[in-house]
Amino acid sequence: MTKEHINSAFDDDLNELAKLITTMGNLALSQFTAVIDGMADDEVKLKSLIENDKKIDHLESEIYNKTVEIIAIRSPQANDLRRIITAPKIATFLERIGDYSKNIIKRRERMIAEDGDLNILKKVNGISEIARELLIDVLDALARLDAKKAKLVWEGDEELDAQHNIVYKKIYRGMVEKGSSASDINALFIAKNIERIGDYCTSIAEQIYFIVNAEMLDEKRPKTEI
């Protein structure tokens, strides 16, 4: 914040809201990182991480409550208002990112239960890295309210889409050539979950752009279709 409010309690409220979002973002990132780092390794146990998702969900409701409280008490205007009104939306996107990490864990648990080969998940390593970069960058852009960086994330999702298409086709071709297994199908779903996390990063990037510029990014986002 460049200028502080005359009423310092208003700054305290805004800082508290920003802290809740940062905490939520860090949790979503660490959850996703643990998932993608360990998912192709038989030795790594991920099931216990499912519990972490509840913390993310809880933060979402805390952000909703704090937002309502600030609007009711402080009557925010202009940039303040945009920062506050976007908070629950960003929280929802982070919550969805948390859900996708949880979905990946659940799919992997199913693969383990079915004695599937986790090695196939090495094929999604590349897109996992791109998604992680997007998530790190968008959280950084959010903390700094850096609209330029947010726009780079927004554009960068195209690469994730393109790489996802390649992975999808590779797994699909293997299924056609060698016959499909349950692991192949699970891997396809996991790849899709990772691709969706990229989409939510772009949604957060749009909110950052709106906070800073008071208008939505209305350009057509570059997209690669399957």
Next chain:
Amino acid sequence: MTETVESIVNCKNVSVYYGQKKAINNISIDIGRRSITAFIGPSGCGKSTFLRTINRMNDTIDSCRIEGTVIVDGKDIYDPSIDVVPLRAKVGMVFQKPNPFPKSIYENVAYGPRIHGLASNKSELDDIVEKALKGAGLWNEARDRLDESGTSLSGGQQQRLCIARTIAVEPQIILMDEPCSALDPIATSNIEDLMSDLAKEYTIIIVTHSMQQAARVSQKTAYFHLGNLIEYGDTKEIFVRPKDSQTEAYISGKIG
């Protein structure tokens, strides 16, 4: 989007001095007819001084000197040929503290029309009083107590009585200088509701310290700071995406 509204007040390069001190610095602004314009800004920014140039209320201050032109409804109001008495009927004013005359409710409203010769008999005067009290949203509360003193009314009712007194002389413009700052929230809502009705017929310019009030009632907002007009535009734009960082800081509670 800025709507095109015919203007009724045109100020060009207006500066106001109190002795050597320049209180208003070269302000030009056009104000739309039958609309509500809010003047906002921190204390001492010149918004009330500027408001008072529009009906020459600053003339009552000896050390006050004005430069530039103020055109009201096509006439330069600082032209030597202008008589301020009819000007102040045409450009009425409502103040911060309700100030009814220590007379009956009826007399408070009838006084202006009588001195301006707007009624030729008692029945016409009665009609004017009724119409003005209705216009100010006070008729239902006051019709059975017209002989009671204006000061016996509640604060909000007194302020509406002052509005009735203003509109009884058929003004075109009503200047309001913080008209709700001495009122409770209910009375404030009543006045704000009334302002929207009045704006169908009159032009209202309101000075307010309540940003929320400016946002609620006005179509245009002007932000003043240290005697300068910093930003003037559609109220929605001013409160949603102000162009000037000083406006943003003020409406966000960062300077006062």
